[in-house]
Amino acid sequence: MTDLSLDVVKSVKNKLSMSVATGIMVMSLASAAQSQSTQEAEKSTYVGFEEIVVTARKREENLQDTPISISAFSGASLEARGISEVTGIANFTPNIVFQSVPSNSGVASSASIYIRGIGQNDFAPTVEPGVGMYIDGVYLGRSVGGVFDLIDIERIEVLRGPQGTLFGRNTIGGAVSITTEKPTREFGFKGDVKYGTDNLFNVRGVLNMPVSDNAGVKISGGYFSQDGYVSRPFDDQDLGNKESYTFKGVFNADITPDLEVTLAADYFRDKSNGPAVLITGVGDLEGFVALQNALAATGAPPPGFGGPGDASLCLTEAYLNTPGCYNSRYFGDDTNYGTGPNFSDIETWSLAGTLVWQLGAVELKSVTAYREINGSFAQDRDGSDLLINHVYDIFNQRQFSQELQLQGSAVDGRLHWLAGLYYFTEDGADINPIDFAPVSIQSGGNFDYESWAAFTQMTFDVTEKLSITGGLRYTKDQKDYTPDQYFEELPLGQIFTCFIPNEHLCDIGDRVVPNEVVSSDSSAWTPMVNVSYKWNEDLMTYATYSQGYKSGGFTQRVFPPEPSLPSFAPENVDSYEVGLKWTSPDRLFRLNLAGFFTDYSDLQLLVADGTRIGPFYTNAGKAEIKGFEAELTMVPGAGWQINATAGLTDAEYTQLDDSVQGLTLENEFVLVPKWNLSGGIEKHINLDNDSSLTSRVDITYKSGIYTNANGISSDRLYQPSYALINASVRWDISEQFNVIAGVENLTNKKFRTFGDYQPGFGFYMEGFDRGREVYIKTGVEF
Numbered sequence: 115m116t117d118l119s120l121d122v123v124k125s126v127k128n129k130l131s132m133s134v135a136t137g138i139m140v141m142s143l144a145s146a147a148q149s150q151s152t153q154e155a156e157k158s159t160y161v162g163f164e165e166i167v168v169t170a171r172k173r174e175e176n177l178q179d180t181p182i183s184i185s186a187f188s189g190a191s192l193e194a195r196g197i198s199e200v201t202g203i204a205n206f207t208p209n210i211v212f213q214s215v216p217s218n219s220g221v222a223s224s225a226s227i228y229i230r231g232i233g234q235n236d237f238a239p240t241v242e243p244g245v246g247m248y249i250d251g252v253y254l255g256r257s258v259g260g261v262f263d264l265i266d267i268e269r270i271e272v273l274r275g276p277q278g279t280l281f282g283r284n285t286i287g288g289a290v291s292i293t294t295e296k297p298t299r300e301f302g303f304k305g306d307v308k309y310g311t312d313n314l315f316n317v318r319g320v321l322n323m324p325v326s327d328n329a330g331v332k333i334s335g336g337y338f339s340q341d342g343y344v345s346r347p348f349d350d351q352d353l354g355n356k357e358s359y360t361f362k363g364v365f366n367a368d369i370t371p372d373l374e375v376t377l378a379a380d381y382f383r384d385k386s387n388g389p390a391v392l393i394t395g396v397g398d399l400e401g402f403v404a405l406q407n408a409l410a411a412t413g414a415p416p417p418g419f420g421g422p423g424d425a426s427l428c429l430t431e432a433y434l435n436t437p438g439c440y441n442s443r444y445f446g447d448d449t450n451y452g453t454g455p456n457f458s459d460i461e462t463w464s465l466a467g468t469l470v471w472q473l474g475a476v477e478l479k480s481v482t483a484y485r486e487i488n489g490s491f492a493q494d495r496d497g498s499d500l501l502i503n504h505v506y507d508i509f510n511q512r513q514f515s516q517e518l519q520l521q522g523s524a525v526d527g528r529l530h531w532l533a534g535l536y537y538f539t540e541d542g543a544d545i546n547p548i549d550f551a552p553v554s555i556q557s558g559g560n561f562d563y564e565s566w567a568a569f570t571q572m573t574f575d576v577t578e579k580l581s582i583t584g585g586l587r588y589t590k591d592q593k594d595y596t597p598d599q600y601f602e603e604l605p606l607g608q609i610f611t612c613f614i615p616n617e618h619l620c621d622i623g624d625r626v627v628p629n630e631v632v633s634s635d636s637s638a639w640t641p642m643v644n645v646s647y648k649w650n651e652d653l654m655t656y657a658t659y660s661q662g663y664k665s666g667g668f669t670q671r672v673f674p675p676e677p678s679l680p681s682f683a684p685e686n687v688d689s690y691e692v693g694l695k696w697t698s699p700d701r702l703f704r705l706n707l708a709g710f711f712t713d714y715s716d717l718q719l720l721v722a723d724g725t726r727i728g729p730f731y732t733n734a735g736k737a738e739i740k741g742f743e744a745e746l747t748m749v750p751g752a753g754w755q756i757n758a759t760a761g762l763t764d765a766e767y768t769q770l771d772d773s774v775q776g777l778t779l780e781n782e783f784v785l786v787p788k789w790n791l792s793g794g795i796e797k798h799i800n801l802d803n804d805s806s807l808t809s810r811v812d813i814t815y816k817s818g819i820y821t822n823a824n825g826i827s828s829d830r831l832y833q834p835s836y837a838l839i840n841a842s843v844r845w846d847i848s849e850q851f852n853v854i855a856g857v858e859n860l861t862n863k864k865f866r867t868f869g870d871y872q873p874g875f876g877f878y879m880e881g882f883d884r885g886r887e888v889y890i891k892t893g894v895e896f
Contacts, residue, residue, distance in 0.1 A: 117736060118669065121716050122822075123637070125424070128662055128765050129851055137378050140489070142881050144160070144450065145365075145714070147203050148188075148701075154304075162321070163697075163704055163747060163749060164188060164191065165177075166186045166187075166188055166269060167730050168180055168184060168186050168269070168271050169268075169271070169291070169293070170182060170273050170291070170518060170570070171532075171573075171583075171777065172272055172280055172521065172532055172534075172571075173405075173521060173530070173532070173643070174430070176345075178631075178661075178695050178697055178706075178722050179654070179656070179662035179695045180691065180854065181581075181583075181644055181646035181654065181695075182273065182274075182275070182644070182656075182658065182691075182693070183273075183274040183275060183691060183693055183706075183708035183743055184271055184272065184273050184274065184502075185203075185207045185208070185271070185272040185274075185745065186269055186271045186435050187203065187269060187270050187271070188268070189264075189266070189267040189268055189269065189295070190283065192264065192267060192270070194456055194796065194808070194810060194844075195794070195810070195812060195840075196702070196810075196842050196854070196856050196858070197262065197264065198263055198264055198316065198717075199262070199263050199306070199728060200212070200225075200260075200261065200262055200264055200270075200290075200292070201214065201225075201261055201274065203270055203290075204796065205706065205792060205812065205814045205838070205840075206757065206759055206792040206812065206814065207272050207449065207759065207761075207762060208274075208338050208548065208693065208743035208744065208745065208759045208761030209229060209230050209231075209274060209388050209741060209743055209761035209762070209763050209790065210227070210228065210272055210288075210365065210761075211227065211228040211229075211231050211233065211785055211786060212225070212226070212227050212228075212290075213226055213261075213867060213868075214226065214261045214280075214389070215235045215823055215868050216388075216389040216391065216493065216881070217235045217236045217237065217720070217787070217824075217870075218235065218236065218238075218505065218671065218823075218824075218870075219491055219493060219505055219507050219702045219824040220388045220389065220456060220457065220458055220488070220491040220492050220493030220505065221237055221258060221387045221389075221458055221460070221489070221491045221507070221509075222356075222384065222388055222389050222458035222491070223258070223259055223260070223261045223262070223358075223384045223458065223460050223602050224237040224257045224259075224260060225243075225247060225257040225260025225261050226257065226263065226785070227243065227244075227247065227257075227287070227290060227845055228243040228244070228245065228287060228785060228786055229245050229272070229275075229287040229288035230274055230275060230287055230288065230710065230712060230739060230763055231287070231685065231712075231739045231741075231763045231765040231783050231786045232244045232245070232286055232287030232288075232712070232714065232739070232784075233287050234257070235720070235785060235815035235823050236720055236823075237256065237257050237258050237509075238544060238670045238671070239256065239509075239542065239544050239561045239669075239670075239829070240388055240561065240595060240667045240668040240670040240731075241285045241667045241668075241718065241720075241731055242283070242664050242665055242667060243257055244284065244285075244339070244664055245284075245287040245288050245289065245290060246277065246281050246282070246284050246288075246289040246290070246436045247260055247289070247290050247292075248281070248289060248290070248291045248292065249292045249294070249406045250293060250294055250378065250414060250466065250468070250481075251291075251468065251481045251517070252293070252466055252483040252485070252515060253282075253482060253515060253538065253640050254485070255280075255474065255511065255513045255538070255540050256487055256511050256513075256540075256892075257357070258460060258462075258487050258489055258509060258511070259382060259384065259462040259489070260362045262358075262360065262382060262384075263316070263318075263336055263338050263358070263360065263748050265294075265318050265320065265334045265335070265360065265362070266294055266295045266320045266332070266334045266362075266754045267293070267294060267295070268291050268293045268294055268295045268296075269293050269398040269786050270290065270291070270293075271289075271290070271291040271293075272288065272289075272290055272712075273285075273288050273289045273290075273291065273678070274288045274743065275449065275658070275660060275662075275691055275710060275712075276288070276289075276640070276659060276660045276661060276662025276687050276689050276709070277289045277660075277662070278587055278589075278638075278640030278642070278659070278661055278662040278663055279569055279571055279585035279586065279587045279641070279642040279660065280532075280569060280571060280585065280587070282536060282565075282567050282568070282569070282587060282589055282640075283565060283589050283591065283638075283663055283664060283665055284362065284664050284665065285662060286662030286664050286686070286687045287662075287673075287684065288892065289447075292420065294362075294364070295320075295332070296322075296330075296332070296364065296366045296376065297322055297329075297330030297331055297332035297364055297365065297655060298322055298324075298330055299324045299326075299328070299329075299330050300322065300542065301322065301323055301324060301694050302321075302322040302896065303320065303321050303322070303894075303895070303896060304319070304893065304894065304895035304896075305317070305319035305320065305894055306322050306891050306892060306893035306894070307891065307892055307893075308889055308890070308891035309889065309890055309891075310340075310361050310887055310889030310890065311340075311788070311884075311886070311887040311889065312340050312341040312342075312343060312884070312887075313339070313341045314339070314340040314887070314889060315337075315338075315339050316336065316337070316338045316339075316891075317336060317337045317338070318334075318335070318336040318337055318588045319334065320332065320333075320334040321334070324779075325365075325367070326367075326861075328368040329365070329366065329367035329368070330365075330366055330367075331363070331364070331365050331366075332362075332363070332364045332366075333361075333362070333363050333364075334361070334362045334363075335360060335361040335362070335477075336358070336359065336360050337359045338356060338357070338358050338359070339355075339356055339357045339358075340355060340447065341355050342386075342387055342390060342391040342430075343390055343885070344391070344392060344448055344450050345410065345448060345450070346387070346447050346449075346450045346452060346456065347451065348450075348451070348452065348453045348695070349447065349456075350365070350454075351387045352387065353384075353387050353388050353390045353391065353450055353456065354389065354390025354391060354853070354884065355386050355387050355871065356384075356386055357384070357385050357386055358382070358384035358385070358386075359382075359383055359819060360380065360381065360382045361380065361381045362378065362379070362380040362381075363378065363379050363380075363482070363577045364376065364377070364378045365377045365378075367602065370526050372471060372472040372473070373469070373471050373472070374469070374470045374471075375467070375468070375469050375470075376465045376467070376468040377465075377466070377467050378421075378464075378465070378467075378468075378781075379463070379464070379465050379466075380463065380464055380831065381462070381463045382460075382461070382462045382463070383460070383461050384458070384459075384460045384461075385457075385458070385460075385708045386457070386458050387432070387456060387457055387458075388456040388457055388458050388491070388492070388493055389458070389868070389881060390449065390881055390882070390884075391491075391497070391500070391868065391879050391880065391881045392445075392446055392447070392448075392449070392450055392497065392879070392880055392881070393444050393446070393450070393476070393496065393497035393861060393865045393877055393879055393881070394447055394741075394878045394879070395442075395446055395447055395705065395830070395878045396429070396441075396877050396878070397830070397871055397873065397876050397877070397878060409536075413832075418726060426513055427439075427441060428441050429441055429442075429704070430682065434888040436501070438498060438835070440496070440498060440500055440502065440877070441702070443587045444496075444497055445664045450494075450497045451497055451498050451499065452493030452494030452495075452496065452498060452499075453494060453498075453499045454492070454493075454501070454504040454549075455489060455492035455493075455494065455504070455506065456492060456493055456494050456637070457490075457492055458491040459489060459490050459491065460487070460488075460489040460491070461487070461488045461489065462485065462486065462487045462488075463485070463486055464483060464484060464485035464486070464730075465483065465484045465485075466481070466482065466483040466484075467479050467480075467481075467482045467483075468480070468482075468712045475522050476520060476521070476522040477519075477520070477521050477522060478518070478519070478520050479517075479518070479519040479520075479521075480516075480517070480518055480519075481516070481517045481519075482515070482516050482517075482804075483513075483514070483515050483516075484512075484513070485512075485513050485543075486510075486511070486512050486513075486872070487510060487511040487512075488496065488509070488511065489507070489508075489509045489510070490506075490507065490508050491507050491509070491721055492504070492505065492506040492507070493505050493865070495870075495875075495879060496875070496877060497877075500551075501547075501549055501551060501552050502550070502875060502877075503550060503739050503875055504548070504549040505546065505548050505549075506545070506546065506547045506548070507544055507545070507546050507558070508543070508545040508546075509542070509543075509544045510542045510543055511540055511541075511542035512540060512541055512542055513538065513539065513540035514539050514540075515536070515537065515538045515539075516536070516537045517534060517535070517536045518534055518535045518536075519532060519533075519534040520532070520533050520534065521533070521634065524528075525574075528574060528575040529572060529573070529574050529575075530573040530574075531570070531571070531572045531573075531574065532570065532571050532572070533568075533569070533570040533647070534567075534568070534569050535567070535568055535569075535804070536566070536567040536568075537564075537566055537567075538564070538565040538566075539563065539564045539565070539566070539768075540561070540562075540563050541543045541560075541561060541562040541563070541885055542561060543558065543559065543560040543598075544558045544559070544561075544669065544670065545558045545559075546558030546670065547602070548671070548673075549603075550673075550727060551605075552604075552605060552606045552609070552663055553601065553603065553604055553605070553610065554601075554602040554603035554657050555601055555626055555675075556598065556599060556600055556602055556671065557598065557599050557600055557626070557670065557671055557672065557673075558597070558598060558599065558670060559595055559596050559597035559598045559599065559670065560595070560596045560598065561593070561594070561595050561596075561685075562593075562594045562876055563591070563592070563593045564591070564592045565589065565590065565591045565592075565665075566589070566590045567587055567588060567589045567590070568587070568588050569584065569585070569586065569587035569588070570586060570587075571583065571584070571585035571586075571642070572584055578648075579647055579648045579649065580646075580647050580648075581645070581648075582592075582643075582644070582645050582649075583642070583643070583644040583645075583646070584641075584642070584643050584644075585641065585642040585643075586639065586640070586641045587598070587639070587640045587641075587644075588637070588638075589638050589640065589663065590635075590636075590637045591634075591635065591637065591665040592633070592634075592635050593633060593634040593665065593666075593667065593668075594631050594632075594633050595631070595632050595634075595667075595668050595672075595679070596629070596631050596632075597626075597627050597629065597631070597632070597668075597672070597679050598629060598631075599619065599626040599627055599672060599769070600623055600624060600625050600626060600630075601620055601622050601624050601626070603622065606620060608620060608621060610674055610675060610734070611674070611675065612624045612625065612626075612675045613675060613676065613677040614627075614629075614675075614677075614829060618641060618676060620717075624673045624675075625675070626672055626673060626674075626676075627672050627675065627676055627677075627679045628677075628678065628679070630761040632668060632678075632679050632681065633641055634666045634667060634681060636665055636666055636683075638661075638663035638684065638686070639661075640660070640661045640662060640663050641659075641660070641661055642658065642660040642661070643658070643659050643660075644656060644657070644658040644659075644660075645658075651693070652696060652697050652698065652699055653694070653696045654695045654696075655692070655694050655695075656689075656691065656692070656693050656694075657691065657692045657693075657697075658689070658690070658691045658692075658693075659687050659688075659689070659690055659691075660688075660691075660826065661686065661687065661688055661689070662686065662687045663684055663685075663686050664684060664685050664686075665684050665717070666682050666683045666685075666718075667681065667682060667731065667732045668680065668682070668705055668731075669681070669682070669730040671730065672726075672730070672821040673726065673727045674726070674727065680730060680731070680732075680829075682718055682731050682732055682733050683716055683717050683733050685714070685715065685716045685717050685733065686714075686716060687712050687713065687714050687715070687717050688712070688713040689710060689711070689712045689713075689772075690710065690711045690712075691707050691708060691709065691710040691711075692708070692710075692810070693707060693708035693709070694707045694708075695707075701749075702748065702749050702750055702751070703746075703747070703748050703749075704745075704746070704747045705744070705745070705746050706743075706745045706749075707743070707744050708725075708743045708744040708823075709739060709740075709741070709744065710739075710740065710742070711738070711739070711740045712738065712739040712740070713736075713738060714736060714738065714739060715734075715736050715739040716733045717733065717734055717735065717736070717737055718731055718732070718733060718734075719732060719733075719734035719774070719777075720729070720779060720823070720824055721734065721774060721775070721776065721826065722822060726874065727872075727874040727875075732771065732773065732774060733771065734767075734770055734771055734774050734777065735767060735768070735769040735770040735771050735774070736767070736768045736769040737765060737766060737767050737768055738765070738766055738768050738781075738800075739763060739764065739766075741761065741762040741763045741764050742760075742761070742762050743759070743760070743761050743824070744758075744759065744760040744761075745757075745758075745759050745760075746758045746759070751763035753797055753798035753799055754795070754796070754797055754798075755794075755795070755796040755797075755798075756793075756794070756796075757792070757793065757794040757796075758791075758792065758793045759790075759791065759792045759793075760790075760791050761789070761790045761791070762789055763765070763783075763786055763787070763790075764785040764786060764788060765786060766779070766780070766782075767781065767861035768780045776826045776873070777826055780829045781826065782796060782819075782820055782827045784819075784820040784821065784822050784823065784826070784827055785820070785821065785823065786819065787816040787817045787818065787819040787820065787835075788817045788818075789815070789817035790814075790815065790816050790817070791814070791815040791816075791817070792812065792813065792814045792815070793812070793813050794811065794812040794813070795810070795811055796808060796809070796810040797809050797810075803816065803848075804844075804848060804849065805845070805846055805847050805848060806846045807843065807844070807845055807846075808843070808844040808846070809841075809842070809843045809844075810841065810842050810843075810844075811839065811840070811841045812827050812838065812839070812840045812841070813837060813838070813839050814838045814840075814841075815835070815836070815837040815838075816835060816836060816837075817835045818833060818834050818835050819832070819833050819864045820832055820869075821833050821867070821868055821869035821880070822831075822869045822871055823868060823869065823870050824868060824871065825872060828869070828871050828872075830869075830878060831836070831866065831869030831871060831878065831880065832871075833865055833866040836863055836865045837863070838858075838860075838861075838863060839858065839859070839860040839861055840856065840859070840860065841856060841857055841860055842855065842856030842857070843855050843856070849895075850894055850895055850896050851892070851893070852892070852893045852894075853890070853891070853892045854890065854892075854893075855889070855890045855891075856888070856889055856890075856891075857886065857887065857888045857889075858886070858889075859883065859884075859885060859886045859887060860886065861886075862886040863883070863885075863891060864882055864883065864885060865883050866880055866881065866882055867881045867882060867883055868880065869881075
């Protein structure tokens, strides 16, 4: 395409996005001026809120009757906001960060979730996530493949704070629970096609078919693609592109009036050129000089070098284009100059069976699931034509889980009780070849984990207004990991010290760490106590104390060699929370508030310092986190709906281990903004012939955030506060057909989504948002 053609395309896109926004503003002004007394205004008046039933306490309850800090969204409300990817919920949910972070790898679809400042950003199987993710009650043990597009969603629940009693280990920050729609007993189909910026092309479809009066089948699928937005001249493949597809089949049957069975199978494939990352500069001179000297040692030194100290000459203008020098010619705003392998290929599939059996006054529920992940991904992390840091992963995981729940009521319905057993096992490998300037090694290894748990929770209604809930879970974890790490190439010769079988200069084939099984066995009791008081039908307050636990693990990426594989202990939190839930008597206003204090100990942190090449995990110390969440929804009538949220996460380190380098008590948590705010306004207008128009504008604000994925809040990788505006107009032509036009990031704000700096390499790697995106979507349903 010529430069003139590109300019024309950009001009058309800019005009289209501004036209959409202008149309929304005009429609809103026109509808505001519309007479409230007309028949059409009466038709479009919302009577009250959409009632959402949640299962945060393993039983169905109204959102406003559940005394915990929880946000819940129906599939319809997600569609209204234009959310098609699961990460989009972070734009309007207080105190959650949900994105894909390519931490120390080229993986393009890996869920990085933080709730109230606690989470994890690394996919490595030697460390656990801090926020549990569940689909139809099945825990996803690994974050790989955890960023996906949404199809046929009934609701998404975001549970804030530790969920150690009912959800178990690795939910010390909270949990994200996704529930999909079950098949009905009627024939139906819905689907949509979406086209937008950078050749965005999405197709989704859901087919529901009755099998009998008591059984139904649902088949869904989707294809999602989009061009990348960071060019890579070496192979003419843009980074940040997307190409994935997914299929799911569900069978649901009422075997008897008391027995319901649901069987599900799904498949997901994501294949792309890798994350959209850039090299944006070099760090401290010491780290850079060490890097440049290693480059010079592996080949002919750049002309004019008289000694090791001359490496700093590479930063001068005279050496800008000198072969062998790593400098600003590799830095770019939209170009990555890497020449090494760069791709991400992930395949997942799963089978699940859920049985719900009513045994008189008692309900037995069984959830059995198997899930498998197979992937390979690679990244030229230095973004140059020099061999500085290339990584490759061959990843596979298999997991099996079985959960049994037994629940019922007693004492004339005043006592609600639940007891359960849980078993989870997973095994697999992450084989991780790494090429550095002075050495090539195979890193990674094989893992085999098991976890058992027993849990119970009871709620007793002391009076019609006062309720007390107590819960307790015992969890036992057993982990076996076998590192498979050895030297493959030594361009500089024998310059490293190995320790296996005894101390000597390393040679090709020598072990970086011992090739032997290392184990981590841990257990924990995680209690919860909750007291709620319902002042009247509209107002409830509550207070909760809970504990959370995340199992320990190992450092997978080790270099230089060490005599044993580094490990870290479990981390724990004690959480204190108070909250309020209020709905106006006329059901037109709803306000939910929660305040919390978290005592965080033995926190597991991914850090980097000059003593190691690459990041490593450690129990960094202690921290305290305090904050609040506020959610307001207003449905004043005449087709208006207003949403607003506010979240504060004030996190600080209170004690740090002396072995942690580069981190002080003054450092802030990374990837966690202190403030996140959102607001949305929607206007619905009824038209003739049963058609309607709905316009919506959403604004999201995040305060400044440190984006360095490797634990240290580097000022160079600080993203200042920013706000995003999304807008859309939906035309429901009839009950069967609709068209939506929208724009995301209306002001074309450029902001960091990812950063990485490791002293051992000396360069900064960063990722940025795509920018303004315009789209149009048409849907059908019958």
